[in-house]
Amino acid sequence: MKRHEDISVGDLLTEGRRFVLDVGEHHEGDGFRAIIVVEGYPGFFPSGELSNRLDAPPVLWWATDDKNEAQAMAYSHSEQILGLSRKEHEAIILSSIAAQQKAQRVQVKRDPDTGQVWLRNGYDQEIKLEEDDAIDLYQDLARSMNLPFRENCSECGAILNDEDKCEWCDYQ
Numbered sequence: 763m764k765r766h767e768d769i770s771v772g773d774l775l776t777e778g779r780r781f782v783l784d785v786g787e788h789h790e791g792d793g794f795r796a797i798i799v800v801e802g803y804p805g806f807f808p809s810g811e812l813s814n815r816l817d818a819p820p821v822l823w824w825a826t827d828d829k830n831e832a833q834a835m836a837y838s839h840s841e842q843i844l845g846l847s848r849k850e851h852e853a854i855i856l857s858s859i860a861a862q863q864k865a866q867r868v869q870v871k872r873d874p875d876t877g878q879v880w881l882r883n884g885y886d887q888e889i890k891l892e893e894d895d896a897i898d899l900y901q902d903l904a905r906s907m908n909l910p911f912r913e914n915c916s917e918c919g920a921i922l923n924d925e926d927k928c929e930w931c932d933y934q
């Protein structure tokens with residue numbers, strides 16, 4: 763599976779997803795940047811990325827300083843060039859926002875056989891943690907779920923093997 767960062771608009775369109783050009787940032791002198799929002803895919807792509815496609819809409823900027831007008835131009839582009847109604851345009855934007863919200867969710871996975879726990883992001887990719895972070899996270903989870911876990915020594919921070927004393931700093 764490709765990493766999220768390596769996925770191009772072309773890959774997503776090849777999957778048969780629909781897209782629209784929507785309204786991005788305002789730039790003085792140019793208007794609003796056209797951004798590509800792909801159905802069911804989080805975030806957006808800058809419109810320049812479509813430039814190597816022969817059938818790509820040539821629009822890069824909504825040449826106006828009025829955001830409402832830029833939005834109207836985007837709807838009009840969807841209708842006339844992409845054959846999508848305003849409702850369909852909005853549905854594609856909403857599907858991308860929904861995917862964005864899902865992508866921001868971290869899932870905790872646990873292997874039922876080994877008991878190993880790991881994290882996955884919303885793109886279903888594994889999140890790597892430094893060992894200390896992993897220990898902190900596990901302790902927080904265990905604490906909130908009332909599962910057994912080993913505390914850190916309050917003196918030196920080492921993980922306690924024995925509840926009553928630390929083998930590293932002689933703290934008792």
Ligand SMILES: [Zn+2]
Nearest residue numbers: 915918928931
């Ligand atoms: Zn200690």
